[in-house]
Amino acid sequence: MVTIYDIAKKANVSAMTVSRVINQAENISDKTRKKVEDIIKELNYVPNNSARSLISKKTKILSLMITDIANPFFTNVARGAEDKAMQMGYQLMLCNSDESVEKESKYVDMLISTGADGVLIAPANDSSKKNIRKLTKYNIPVVLIDRHIKDLKCDQVLSDNETTTRRLMEHLIGQGHKNIAIINGPPDVATTQDRYRAYHDTLTLHGLPVNRKLIHHSHFFRDSDLSTTIKLMMELPKNERPTAMFATSNFIGLNIVKSLQKNNVKVPEDVAVVCYDGVPNYTGSEPFLTAAEQPSYNFGYMGMQMLIERIENTAPEQPRKIVLPAEFNIRASSLYKRN
Amino acid sequence: MVTIYDIAKKANVSAMTVSRVINQAENISDKTRKKVEDIIKELNYVPNNSARSLISKKTKILSLMITDIANPFFTNVARGAEDKAMQMGYQLMLCNSDESVEKESKYVDMLISTGADGVLIAPANDSSKKNIRKLTKYNIPVVLIDRHIKDLKCDQVLSDNETTTRRLMEHLIGQGHKNIAIINGPPDVATTQDRYRAYHDTLTLHGLPVNRKLIHHSHFFRDSDLSTTIKLMMELPKNERPTAMFATSNFIGLNIVKSLQKNNVKVPEDVAVVCYDGVPNYTGSEPFLTAAEQPSYNFGYMGMQMLIERIENTAPEQPRKIVLPAEFNIRASSLYKRN
DNA sequence: CTGTTAGCGCCTTCAA
DNA sequence: TTGAAGGCGCTAACAG
Numbered sequence: 230m231v232t233i234y235d236i237a238k239k240a241n242v243s244a245m246t247v248s249r250v251i252n253q254a255e256n257i258s259d260k261t262r263k264k265v266e267d268i269i270k271e272l273n274y275v276p277n278n279s280a281r282s283l284i285s286k287k288t289k290i291l292s293l294m295i296t297d298i299a300n301p302f303f304t305n306v307a308r309g310a311e312d313k314a315m316q317m318g319y320q321l322m323l324c325n326s327d328e329s330v331e332k333e334s335k336y337v338d339m340l341i342s343t344g345a346d347g348v349l350i351a352p353a354n355d356s357s358k359k360n361i362r363k364l365t366k367y368n369i370p371v372v373l374i375d376r377h378i379k380d381l382k383c384d385q386v387l388s389d390n391e392t393t394t395r396r397l398m399e400h401l402i403g404q405g406h407k408n409i410a411i412i413n414g415p416p417d418v419a420t421t422q423d424r425y426r427a428y429h430d431t432l433t434l435h436g437l438p439v440n441r442k443l444i445h446h447s448h449f450f451r452d453s454d455l456s457t458t459i460k461l462m463m464e465l466p467k468n469e470r471p472t473a474m475f476a477t478s479n480f481i482g483l484n485i486v487k488s489l490q491k492n493n494v495k496v497p498e499d500v501a502v503v504c505y506d507g508v509p510n511y512t513g514s515e516p517f518l519t520a521a522e523q524p525s526y527n528f529g530y531m532g533m534q535m536l537i538e539r540i541e542n543t544a545p546e547q548p549r550k551i552v553l554p555a556e557f558n559i560r561a562s563s564l565y566k567r568n
Numbered sequence: 569m570v571t572i573y574d575i576a577k578k579a580n581v582s583a584m585t586v587s588r589v590i591n592q593a594e595n596i597s598d599k600t601r602k603k604v605e606d607i608i609k610e611l612n613y614v615p616n617n618s619a620r621s622l623i624s625k626k627t628k629i630l631s632l633m634i635t636d637i638a639n640p641f642f643t644n645v646a647r648g649a650e651d652k653a654m655q656m657g658y659q660l661m662l663c664n665s666d667e668s669v670e671k672e673s674k675y676v677d678m679l680i681s682t683g684a685d686g687v688l689i690a691p692a693n694d695s696s697k698k699n700i701r702k703l704t705k706y707n708i709p710v711v712l713i714d715r716h717i718k719d720l721k722c723d724q725v726l727s728d729n730e731t732t733t734r735r736l737m738e739h740l741i742g743q744g745h746k747n748i749a750i751i752n753g754p755p756d757v758a759t760t761q762d763r764y765r766a767y768h769d770t771l772t773l774h775g776l777p778v779n780r781k782l783i784h785h786s787h788f789f790r791d792s793d794l795s796t797t798i799k800l801m802m803e804l805p806k807n808e809r810p811t812a813m814f815a816t817s818n819f820i821g822l823n824i825v826k827s828l829q830k831n832n833v834k835v836p837e838d839v840a841v842v843c844y845d846g847v848p849n850y851t852g853s854e855p856f857l858t859a860a861e862q863p864s865y866n867f868g869y870m871g872m873q874m875l876i877e878r879i880e881n882t883a884p885e886q887p888r889k890i891v892l893p894a895e896f897n898i899r900a901s902s903l904y905k906r907n
Numbered sequence: 908c909t910g911t912t913a914g915c916g917c918c919t920t921c922a923a
Numbered sequence: 924t925t926g927a928a929g930g931c932g933c934t935a936a937c938a939g
Contacts (some may be wrong), residue, residue, distance in 0.1 A: 230625075232932055243910045248934055256908055275680045275706070279627070280932035282618035283915045286569075290682070293662075298637070299647045301850075308638045311664055320678055323632075323662040325650055339659055341614045343629070367614070486852045508850040511640075513825045517851060571916055582926045587918060595924055619916035622931045911938075916931105923926075 231274040240268050251276055282344055291536065292322040292340050293529070294333065294350040296449070301508050302479060302525045303351070306374065309529030310349055317537050319346070328415075328449065330356045334363075341367050347536045349529070351375045354417040370539040374532045376419040384535040384544070386528050386551045390420060393521045393555045394427035394475075397503045400519070400559060401473045402435050405567030406501060410443035410462055410471035412455065412481050421446070424477045424505060443471050451480045455488040463494060472567060473501040479508050482518055486562065497565035507558065519563035521555035528553065570613040579607050590615055621683055630875065631661040631679050632868070633672065633689040635788065640847050641818060641864045642690070645713065648868030649688055656876050658685070667754075667788065669695045673702075680706050686875045688868070690714045693756040709878040713871045715758040723874040723883070725867050725890045729759060732860045732894045733766035733814075736842045739858070739898060740812045741774050744906030745840060749782035749801055749810035751794065751820050760785070763816045763844060782810050790819045794827040802833060811906060812840040818847050821857055825901065836904035846897065858902040860894035867892065 233247040240247070242261060249257050250265040268274075282288045293310045295303040307323065314321045322345065326333040330353045337360045340348060347370040352361065358378050364371050365383070373385040401409050411428050414421040425444075432439050442465060445458045462471050474489075476482035482504030489496050496502055507520035531551055538544035572586040579586070581600060588596050589604040607613075621627045632649045634642040646662065653660045661684065665672040669692045676699045679687060686709040691700065697717050703710050704722070712724040740748050750767050753760040764783075771778050781804060784797045801810050813828075815821035821843030828835050835841055846859035870890055877883035 230932090233934095234932085244932090245910060245934075246908090249909085252934085258908060261908085273702075273705070275677060277622070277683065277932050278681045279618045279621035279683055280915090281934080283616070283622060283917090283932080284934055286915090288618070288682075290661075297647070298650070299643055304638055304643050307662065308636070308664065311637070311662055315664075315674075320682065321662050322629075323646065323650055323660050325647065325654075335654075338614060342617045343627075343659065344616065344618055366612075483850060483852065490852055510850070511822055511847040512849075512851060512856060513822070513829055514851075514853075514856070517853070569916090572918095573916080583917080584926060585924090588925085591918085597924060600924085616916050619931090620918080622916080622933090623918050625931090909939085912936090914935095915933090918931090919929090921926100921928085923924100 230277070231272045232277070233274075235272060236265060236268050236274055239272070240265050286344070287346055288344045289319050290322055290343060290345050291319045291533070292324055292336070292345045292348045292350075294324040294326055294336060294348055296326050296328045296351060296353060298323065298325055300449070300451070300480065302506055302523065305525035306351070306529035306532075309526035309531075310533045311529075313530045313533035313537070317533075319537065326353045328353045330354065330360065333357055333360050337363055340364070341369065345369060347371070347540045349374060349532045349536050352378055354415060355379070355419070356417065370536060372532050372536040372539070374528045378419065382548050384539060384549045386532045386535070386553065388420070388523055389552045389554050390423035391427045393505060394424045395431045396557060397475060397505065397519075397521055398428060398431040399435075400557075401475070401501060401503060401563060402431075402437070404473070404501065404563065404565070406473040407437055408440065408443060408469060408471045408473070409437075410445065410474045411477065412445050412447055412458070412474055412485055413477045414447065414449055414481065416446055421477065428475060440469060442469060447481050447484070449478055449480055451483070453484050454491075455484050456492055459485075459488050459492050459494065463492070471500060473503070473563070476502060476504040479504065479506040479520075482506075482520065483508065486518060496562050501563040501565055503563045506555075515560070516558070517561050519560045520558050522558060523555050524553050569616070570611045571616070572613075574611060575604060575607050575613055578611070579604050625683070627683045627685055628658050629661055629682060629684050630658045630872070631663055631675070631684045631687045631689075633663040633665055633675060633687055635665050635667045635690060635692060637662065637664055639788070639790070639819065641845055641862065644864035645690070645868035645871075648865035648870075649872045650868075652869045652872035652876070656872075658876065665692045667692045669693060669699065672696055672699050676702055679703070680708065684708060686710070686879045688713060688871045688875050691717055693754060694718070694758070695756065709875060711871045711875040711878070713867045717758065721887045723878060723888045725871040725874070725892065727759070727862055728891045728893050729762035730766045732844060733763045734770045735896060736814060736844065736858075736860055737767060737770040738774075739896075740814070740840060740842060740902060741770075741776070743812070743840060743902065743904070745812040746776055747779065747782060747808060747810045747812070748776075749784065749813045750816065751784050751786055751797070751813055751824055752816045753786065753788055753820070755785055760816065767814060779808060781808060786820050786823070788817055788819055790822070792823050793830075794823050795831055798824075798827050798831050798833065802831070810839060812842070812902070815841060815843040818843065818845040818859075821845075821859065822847065825857060835901050840902040840904055842902050845894075854899070855897070856900050858899045859897050861897060862894050863892050
């Protein structure tokens, strides 16, 4: 390994001078700078970040902690985050928590050990609070994306849960639906709670009842069979039976549609479906599912920007909150007017 | 920051003893070990990896260099790579090269600086050789995935380009197609070359002509309009006009189908389409495109495994080559028999 | 403008 | 089984 001392010796200067050249210091004569730079190139010298970090306490390493990179929402988040990180001279560590606070905790320890300069995190659930607290305790700035956590003061990039849910619901109500089911995520996740509240409030606002039998919690995984839930709901007496379903996340929406079809319930004739968040359309054909598409790339990009500003102390002291609106795409799955 | 000295002082032992406890050394009395461990927990001590790396020259950081995490093939590669890395106690750095050797080169320098223990890479193109050479020059093991590079001796996980291409082609030939176009990737990428060769050989083997007018190079990006190419081909005299197209990558396949439809060419009636590699089906409906689906997760998982074995010196000295077969899914886009 | 000294947190080596 | 000294590669602080 080539060190600054090797460079120094060959250039007949001190190691300090080499260090100055590397760090673009001002007070160096052009001659020595040139000489040192030439030798650096000649010997293929690359500075050792471990040594630098030991002194500076900075690693230029950031982390993106998400639940699963294979979920298209997070795939785009990652792409946005990495773009911004690279642009600002940072490297990005990828961590998949799989919705598990324990796995998250392992990563947190690794990140502290590594000396990550900051973490952009979509927390697994409300219990992630202790993981995040641990990070901040070690002075590692954290920016929350997608899911906020109560009583945790930090920058965040969130979806406009209230507006988006309301608009999806009002679309259904406008189509004449009265019994609207909600297939939601796990109860201990912020988005689940916020979207439920907006669901509840919108129903109430429009004078519609909130029926506990039409509320179901699923998980976020791809490919889960919701047949049992659907059967239970479809066997309700006609005055309670849902004619529409609100899925609070992308995979839940897909799973509902699949499970409905599997159980011979026609979409949208028997049951209309709307979905919070979408998925990429990889087919040539028209997408089917009505969805409020989130600007996922920007969750990553803007989150990263806030994180780096926080790290580099160019951010206002007060925690900032960015709320990103969704884009509505009304499609066939919810287009069937009822009386 | 808590250091081993803080622990040592509080435990009335030397820093060395603390270090031994951390590193699970054998020769420590149970009593002192217990005492030290308790204090470590009490003070929330986390070892400083920069300091450790400075001595050990190991960072427990690996890199995954791919062209774009948003391509579903690489999304799954990333998931597989990260799973294996985490399982073996490594962290994973994500790098998107965007098919650019220059961007790749920047990442390489950062990775050398960071002291990455190894790199799993899908090289941008043949010119990536110098980037990889640089890594190996710094004794950073490299494992190639998806794209090999001539005269570069290292472990690799590749697709079975020859067999897969041949089977896709023979499926088309079996359907009665004689003029089969190939919409390939950029010429300087290994998979482009290998798949072209197999395309060429299969045609020849079956006594079919290879027509230069039916050979087109596209790039790998999502959403590119292939209308010009398609028009040119469809305006050929009937005896040369393609009745089938072989797309050598997932997004190319999608772009072809879209562009064909846009130009009022019916798939599969006018032109059948087969595709090397697939995309996730996020719709409830049947997928349309005939595809040889690659076990992308395993590219990442097995590649990572080989990389870690190489790093930890548990691999045979000879470079290994794993060839993963594809799964054939014949679908509507190629099911239309010709005479 | 350039060099010297000391030390970041940890571990290797040797000694007790 | 434990400890002391020295150094990994680099840079802050000071000196010249």
